[in-house]
Amino acid sequence: MTTSDTVWSEQGTTPDAIEAALRELLVEVHTENDNAVPARVLNMIAFVDREWSGEIANRLRGVGRYHASRLLVLAYEPRRERLDARVMIVSESPSAPGELALLRETIVVELGDRHLDDLLTIADPLVATDLPTLLWSPHGHDEIASVLLALSQAVLVDSVEEPIAREALDRACGLSERAYVVDLAWLRSTPWRERVAALFDPPRLRRELPSIAKVSVRHHPASTASALLLVGWLASRLGWRTGPLSAAGDALVGAEHGEGQEVAVRLQAAPELQVPGLESVTLETAAGLCVSLGRGSGGLRAHRRDVHGEEREWTIPGASRGETGVLGEGIRQALLRDPTYVPALRIARAMLP
Amino acid sequence: VAVTAGRPTGQPEPENPLTAGLERVPVAPTSLVIFGGTGDLAKRKLLPALYNLAHDGALPERFHMVGISRKEKEDDDYRSECEEAIRRFSRRKPDEAVLTSLLDNVRYVPGSFDDESVYSELCTVLDEFEKEAGEPLNRAFYLSTAPNFFPVIVERLGNAKLDHHDGGEVRLIIEKPFGTTLEEARELNRRVLAIFDETQVFRIDHYLGKETVQNMMAFRFANGMFEPLWNRNYIDSVQITAAEDLGIGTRAEYYNEAGALRDLIQNHMLQLLCHVAMEPPVSFTAEDVRNEKVKVLQAIPQPTAAQIPEMAVRAQYGPGHAGGEDVPGYLEEQGVPEGSITETYAALRLEVDNWRWAGVPFYLRTGKRLARKVTEIAVTLKPVPHLAFSQDGSLGVQPNQLVLTLQPNEGVSLRLGAKIPGTRMIIRPVKMEFLYGTAFLSQSPEAYERLITDAMRGDATLFTRNDEVESQWRICDPIVKAWEPTDADASGPGAGGIPKYESGSQGPQEAEQLLREGDRWRAI
Numbered sequence: 001m002t003t004s005d006t007v008w009s010e011q012g013t014t015p016d017a018i019e020a021a022l023r024e025l026l027v028e029v030h031t032e033n034d035n036a037v038p039a040r041v042l043n044m045i046a047f048v049d050r051e052w053s054g055e056i057a058n059r060l061r062g063v064g065r066y067h068a069s070r071l072l073v074l075a076y077e078p079r080r081e082r083l084d085a086r087v088m089i090v091s092e093s094p095s096a097p098g099e100l101a102l103l104r105e106t107i108v109v110e111l112g113d114r115h116l117d118d119l120l121t122i123a124d125p126l127v128a129t130d131l132p133t134l135l136w137s138p139h140g141h142d143e144i145a146s147v148l149l150a151l152s153q154a155v156l157v158d159s160v161e162e163p164i165a166r167e168a169l170d171r172a173c174g175l176s177e178r179a180y181v182v183d184l185a186w187l188r189s190t191p192w193r194e195r196v197a198a199l200f201d202p203p204r205l206r207r208e209l210p211s212i213a214k215v216s217v218r219h220h221p222a223s224t225a226s227a228l229l230l231v232g233w234l235a236s237r238l239g240w241r242t243g244p245l246s247a248a249g250d251a252l253v254g255a256e257h258g259e260g261q262e263v264a265v266r267l268q269a270a271p272e273l274q275v276p277g278l279e280s281v282t283l284e285t286a287a288g289l290c291v292s293l294g295r296g297s298g299g300l301r302a303h304r305r306d307v308h309g310e311e312r313e314w315t316i317p318g319a320s321r322g323e324t325g326v327l328g329e330g331i332r333q334a335l336l337r338d339p340t341y342v343p344a345l346r347i348a349r350a351m352l353p
Numbered sequence: 354v355a356v357t358a359g360r361p362t363g364q365p366e367p368e369n370p371l372t373a374g375l376e377r378v379p380v381a382p383t384s385l386v387i388f389g390g391t392g393d394l395a396k397r398k399l400l401p402a403l404y405n406l407a408h409d410g411a412l413p414e415r416f417h418m419v420g421i422s423r424k425e426k427e428d429d430d431y432r433s434e435c436e437e438a439i440r441r442f443s444r445r446k447p448d449e450a451v452l453t454s455l456l457d458n459v460r461y462v463p464g465s466f467d468d469e470s471v472y473s474e475l476c477t478v479l480d481e482f483e484k485e486a487g488e489p490l491n492r493a494f495y496l497s498t499a500p501n502f503f504p505v506i507v508e509r510l511g512n513a514k515l516d517h518h519d520g521g522e523v524r525l526i527i528e529k530p531f532g533t534t535l536e537e538a539r540e541l542n543r544r545v546l547a548i549f550d551e552t553q554v555f556r557i558d559h560y561l562g563k564e565t566v567q568n569m570m571a572f573r574f575a576n577g578m579f580e581p582l583w584n585r586n587y588i589d590s591v592q593i594t595a596a597e598d599l600g601i602g603t604r605a606e607y608y609n610e611a612g613a614l615r616d617l618i619q620n621h622m623l624q625l626l627c628h629v630a631m632e633p634p635v636s637f638t639a640e641d642v643r644n645e646k647v648k649v650l651q652a653i654p655q656p657t658a659a660q661i662p663e664m665a666v667r668a669q670y671g672p673g674h675a676g677g678e679d680v681p682g683y684l685e686e687q688g689v690p691e692g693s694i695t696e697t698y699a700a701l702r703l704e705v706d707n708w709r710w711a712g713v714p715f716y717l718r719t720g721k722r723l724a725r726k727v728t729e730i731a732v733t734l735k736p737v738p739h740l741a742f743s744q745d746g747s748l749g750v751q752p753n754q755l756v757l758t759l760q761p762n763e764g765v766s767l768r769l770g771a772k773i774p775g776t777r778m779i780i781r782p783v784k785m786e787f788l789y790g791t792a793f794l795s796q797s798p799e800a801y802e803r804l805i806t807d808a809m810r811g812d813a814t815l816f817t818r819n820d821e822v823e824s825q826w827r828i829c830d831p832i833v834k835a836w837e838p839t840d841a842d843a844s845g846p847g848a849g850g851i852p853k854y855e856s857g858s859q860g861p862q863e864a865e866q867l868l869r870e871g872d873r874w875r876a877i
Contacts, residue, residue: 040792065794065795065796098726098762194377194410198414201369201371203367237373297453298450298453299451299454314485314486315454316412316414317451317455318410332794
């Protein structure tokens with residue numbers, strides 16, 4: 001699908017001028033092609049360090065159809081005095097004659113410390129009204145970004161990007177009281193959660209859920225938060241009483257309290273894993289049923305050992321989404337509501353040593 | 354309800370607490386058997402749909418597939434054919450590892466559908482899957498064959514005791530057409546239901562798997578502003594159009610037997626009518642939704658022979674122009690028998706005789722080689738009772754019209770009267786438009802992805818029930834019979850009395866005669 005761009009830029013500009021330019025560009029594009037219509041799904045505000053704004057733009061470009069319909073990039077450079085802006089309207093060519101050409105808008109505003117006091121008055125006129133807004137501040141700047149929460153219904157975080165898991169989970173917990181949190185660390189665990197739920201879905205295995213006695217998760221060394229969230233999810237869904245885990249080398253270990261027995265938990269760093277997220281999940285019941293999932297070619301590799309010791313292995317097909325896919329999914333999730341994240345997050349935080 | 358060896362024990366199953374919040378609800382481990390596994394539908398739709406489900410991680414955690422067809426070939430040869438079809442027709446470029454992983458679980462059984470040994474071999478293959486899995490798997494039999502094989506396959510499945518399975522569910526998925534007359538549909542239902550229970554049968558009408566059709570229910574029942582107007586007091590007429598700009602292509606053999614009435618009106622368009630006219634269901638469970646649709650179909654009087662010329666029109670496309678090129682007429686298309694009087698255009702005027710819709714005409718029309726490809730439902734409201742201003746110089750105050758477009762640009766538009774800027778009160782119609790494509794980030798899955806998943810899950814909401822099919826045929830059957838070729842039709846090439854319309858046009862003039870005074874067809 002080819003795309004064409006329409007661009008406007010101005011140095012020393014104002015939000016009013018930017019907004020007027022955007023409107024004129026939209027009229028111009030629509031006049032040239034009446035099948036071209038602006039997407040009206042979601043605003044996204046990205047507050048980024050200016051020197052890294054190119055990298056963020058590249059990441060967002062990769063999300064394809066999950067690109068927010070209006071993306072406002074606030075590129076921050078502390079000593080900048082002047083407000084500069086660029087507006088781009090990207091039009092995707094329709095796949096067949098007569099079909100729509102969707103327009104997506106990107107506004108990049110470069111600003112400095114002197115603009116921060118009035119940040120809301122800069123951003124507010126530039127988001128499309130009556131659309132949900134997702135806020136993303138990938139380079140920290142929590143205090144500045146929190147001002148923008150006033151314009152946002154959802155906030156995008158990645159709990160594995162914080163070097164310390166406690167800080168990541170504290171931050172997510174704090175944000176969850178003010179907005180809906182979309183956590184990429186949680187979304188990386190979605191296929192794992194879906195498959196664990198499916199493995200225990202047949203009625204005879206559903207009955208085994210209360211007797212889970214052991215949970216082991218191997219994870220990328222920087223993805224402790226993802227592993228904690230997965231166990232937090234199991235604990236919140238299965239009603240375990242939880243307490244803090246303890247550090248044991250490069251693992252976190254502990255015993256939580258399930259319905260009928262203790263549940264031994266082990267979160268083990270897997271240095272060989274090259275990408276953020278989980279490497280494997282293993283669940284064992286008191287009776288000896290053991291099911292595990294691990295990364296494999298073409299999907300997750302499942303292994304089951306039944307109570308008689310009989311073992312089976314198979315692949316559950318599914319394509320890896322890659323980090324770009326996870327980010328795209330994060331943007332899409334801003335329009336949905338997953339009621340299971342916050343309970344899992346609270347338990348994950350409580351399990352920290 | 355808990356099941357032991359295939360029989361309910363009366364104990365409720367515990368809920369799976371892990372499924373809360375997940376977008377994808379687990380589908381039970383399943384072996385899917387496709388009869389007609391090398392056919393056109395399998396290659397173009399079913400296999401690509403299965404690949405895309407695999408890509409999204411939406412197949413059951415254990416999934417096996419068996420293709421059955423007459424030609425002798427090895428499993429590996431069949432896997433290669435599947436791979437080629439997926440590469441060619443999938444909506445996304447396949448991921449090599451996922452494709453390999455899917456194809457690893459594909460097997461092939463050759464043989465004729467009436468050959469009992471095919472079913473013994475099938476039993477062996479299915480047992481092997483279950484031995485490998487160490488547990489019983491659900492079984493879904495997909496009949497993607499010529500319709501004359503449907504009863505044969507069903508009876509052979511019954512003979513081989515494949516209609517039930519200890520510890521697992523068995524489901525039968527039947528492609529359209531479900532009969533070509535009311536009598537055939539009844540006979541097919543009788544033979545299918547002699548072996549399978551209705552709860553096991555999933556009759557496909559792929560229109561119901563389209564997001565656009567499902568959106569109609571959301572549009573009507575999730576928006577309070579329309580329902581108060583949705584009745585004979587405010588609605589003047591309803592027009593449902595399914596127009597195609599293409600001809601019959603390479604489908605002459607099928608199409609010449611079917612015609613436009615059987616191909617689209619008897620199933621898809623009557624389903625659209627049901628979605629417009631049905632009462633709000635108590636819940637969106639399969640039975641509640643289908644009960645409401647059946648009530649609508651039962652409220653449509655069966656036409657008598659005398660009424661048919663006044664309420665049904667057929668025609669056939671002649672030569673003309675499409676896409677800036679000369680195109681042949683139907684009779685010149687490859688494979689069409691000389692002198693065929695098969696209709697490529699059909700239009701009906703139906704009434705829904707119930708409290709809500711009495712007196713409101715429902716116009717249905719479909720045709721090939723029309724001016725443009727469009728599927729839409731236009732609901733015209735009654736005009737305002739009094740105009741306080743002069744209409745001089747205006748295009749006239751036209752009634753409001755709500756148009757639900759299903760393709761190509763899915764959306765909803767509302768025609769309103771608005772004042773032209775200036776000193777005088779001159780009104781012209783304007784459009785307020787909503788397009789689904791502008792409002793969602795996700796790409797709609799193909800209809801077959803949704804339908805295959807629902808059938809494997811046992812959710813029949815988007816499938817046609819036996820009484821629904823028979824009710825559809827009850828309406829169309831007298832028209833089918835009235836349009837059957839007579840001896841006079843067969844007396845010579847082109848001798849039949851079927852009106853013609855020019856390719857690339859709006860359709861035949863004769864369609865105008867269906868309209869009530871003051872009504873007109875929307876421009877295609």
